[in-house]
Ligand SMILES: CC(C)[C@H](C(=O)O)[C@@H](O)C(=O)O
């Protein structure tokens with residue numbers, strides 16, 4: 001197959017990990033006889049520095065035209081410490097999500113057996129946990145009107161959802177549940193907020209189309225607790241943008257480290273594949289970032305955007321083999337890992353490539 | 357001392373656990389020669405059933421006149437499954453918080469050593485963790501305008517914060533940090549939402565008054581992860597209403613069980629003391645609810661509202677002694693707990709009383 005892949009590394013370790021993800025795609029193309037062509041585009045702080053705009057039109061055009069996007073991360077401490085900054089790297093990310101209509105963010109949470117010891121959660125609690133999150137990605141408080149009143153002394157943000165927005169993500173989540181454990185947990189805060197009450201109403205309606213799926217509704221606070229107490233009780237989880245942001249970061253501890261978690265953002269056009277970790281400026285440039293999340297994002301890209309199941313599994317197997325061989329990056333090493341098995345970004349990338 | 361305590365059990369297990377909390381207060385009064393008088397008031401589903409109103413004026417008047425309130429929980433599955441219900445138990449709770457000006461909700465998260473095994477988190481990660489949360493309680497998306505548009509097809513909620521609201525909770529948190537480890541973590545989502553940017557601005561300003569306190573700002577998603585990965589890195593945490601709701605429920609796993617966690621809601625008038633757990637209708641009426649959170653809420657009441665430090669410590673010691681003697685309720689029992697040591701609500705209450 002001929003495919004055109006856009007590489008959008010973004011900021012911080014996004015650059016380092018995406019380079020490994022790309023090499024993996026290249027190796028897959030060579031092995032299976034596909035023809036992957038690549039282009040690059042700017043976003044985030046890198047784009048602001050070059051053009052003043054966190055998502056230049058040129059980048060957006062390239063995204064729309066490509067067959068899939070391999071994305072890194074955006075963010076920079078400069079803006080975090082300056083609450084009054086008008087232009088921010090994250091605006092580029094949010095605009096990309098909105099403009100590409102990426103309303104469904106899939107975040108599979110599954111622990112590689114070899115990493116049972118790497119988590120702060122007890123192995124017996126984790127073993128067998130396998131959760132697929134569907135986070136709504138183009139609505140909620142992220143995209144509503146926001147601003148200041150009273151001479152800047154009062155700030156407001158409007159959270160908003162319309163019926164069709166909940167319907168389409170709910171349907172995607174139910175479809176996925178049908179191919180898995182047939183359990184779906186919808187997370188909201190319907191005891192307090194109105195968008196959540198609409199959310200629950202719509203999920204209850206869509207549920208009628210999937211009588212085989214066992215549905216539960218949980219409040220977000222209870223879910224934050226249950227994810228740690230008993231992660232095995234979950235199969236598919238569907239939730240709003242903000243709750244999904246918080247819960248999936250939390251759930252990264254189920255997978256041992258944020259450095260292992262990939263995500264797919266899909267909608268009606270080009271799909272975007274990215275680690276759930278951020279730009280991590282504290283470790284940027286040190287060559288120690290874990291590239292597995294980017295590599296696993298490449299695996300999701302192959303599977304979901306290109307329908308290349310075998311190729312995708314090949315990548316996941318390579319990750320598994322590298323872990324089985326005992327290699328680790330710092331974030332997933334534990335007290336039992338011998339020093340010489342702790343590798344940097346490129347070295348563990350080489351181990352991965354040699355196993356594809 | 358003469359004090360007038362209002363007991364507000366609310367719904368579900370609120371009734372069962374508050375009864376034990378009250379007995380503990382009684383025992384303390386007898387031991388230390390205080391004169392505690394009690395009254396009761398309705399709230400939540402119980403109040404709706406009796407009066408049609410989740411917080412009748414009579415209850416509110418009694419709260420305002422009392423020296424402190426020992427609160428249970430509100431909620432009922434009936435409303436949770438009916439997103440269109442107009443009158444809800446939670447409205448009573450929210451109105452109480454607003455009318456009493458309870459803007460600061462303190463949630464101390466500390467593990468009793470005997471419960472190291474009861475958590476799903478590894479003991480070596482937990483040992484020594486000691487966090488004091490300050491959750492803002494009368495603002496944010498909880499109290500902003502909310503409603504429907506487009507014939508009910510679009511729902512919205514407005515999150516809002518004013519400078520003074522952030523200032524007063526921040527100051528309380530900094531004051532507490534000064535008496536503890538002198539570290540404060542402020543949690544927001546300033547990379548996306550405007551209320552968070554105001555929040556961060558104000559916390560940065562208040563921080564200048566406390567140069568000895570080491571301050572960090574974290575995003576809520578990263579915090580949800582770090583709480584599980586490394587709870588020991590936190591001392592005082594201050595955050596907005598919704599983020600506080602989610603993060604403190606999650607943090608209950610640091611304390612072994614939600615059934616162990618007490619909270620104090622304070623402001624300018626009467627203080628309200630309550631477990632952080634909910635009404636738990638799944639176990640209501642079975643006599644198995646853990647009353648320790650209510651008992652520890654009574655300890656906070658004695659300390660914060662009445663300034664009775666020694667009495668408060670006496671209660672906490674009793675909890676510690678009961679745990680040391682090996683007694684557990686079901687939620688904090690583990691595989692090593694002998695059957696005969698697993699007690700119901702009243703029986704463990706008796707063990708507590710006999711140790712005061
Ligand atoms: C960087 C930030 C805007 C973003 C979000 O909140 O969506 C990130 O946390 C994520 O989860 O992709």
Ligand SMILES: CC(C)[C@H](C(=O)O)[C@@H](O)C(=O)O
Nearest residue numbers: 191192221430431446449601
């Ligand atoms: C019952 C509910 C409205 C309440 C809240 O969200 O504040 C509860 O979860 C709490 O934390 O006290």
